[in-house]
Amino acid sequence: MKKVLFLMLVITSSFQILAQNDTKNLNVDKTKIAVEGYDVVAYFKDNTAVKGNKNFVVVDNGITYYFSSQNHKDIFTKNSTLYKPQYGGWCAYAIGKTGEKIEIDPKTFKIIDNKLYLFYNKFLTNTLKLWNKEETTLLINADKNWKTITKK
Incomplete structure (x- = not known):
């Protein structure tokens, strides 16, 4: 009986750790x-x-x-x-440009190929406008950077 309880505790703890890891980049x-x-x-x-x-x-x-x-x-x-949203809901421009997790303005968004991208838009900086100027490059970089971020 003690072995079963111990095993259940280990399994439960493992799921809790996995759940934490799944949310750490969101x-x-x-x-x-x-x-x-x-x-x-x-x-x-x-x-x-x-x-x-x-x-x-x-x-x-x-x-x-x-x-x-x-x-x-x-x-x-x-x-x-x-x-x-893509990139855990962080600013897509920042993920693509520098690989940084930057807050977003939920009113500033773009749908690309049926995927939701969110952007920072505060203090006279609208990163959606910057994204639109170099979207192709930033999208490729953001996908690469996000893979690196999520491996940490």
Whole structure:
């Protein structure tokens, strides 16, 4: 019986460590809310940034996502990976330019090949505009940099 309890404890601890590692590179607040509470499905379906509602919540791998409607919540639940932002929700421009994890403005986004990219837009710096000037290069660099970041 002690061996079974010990084994269960080891397995549980392993899953907790894996869950922590899965979230360490995600841009979430201290309560693990993604995209500052914005509805990730709305970016795709409505082509706009819409604040989610606490009545429509999904917790996916320990991360909380808010939605503006039951329909968007249901869409996300069917295939969450399609709607999650690239690069853990960090600024795509910064990941591509320097490999740094920089905060985003959830209202500043772009959909490229059915993928959501978020950008920093504060203090007179809109990185989406900078991204658009050299998107091809930055996208390649961001993908490479993100692989390096997630290996750490």
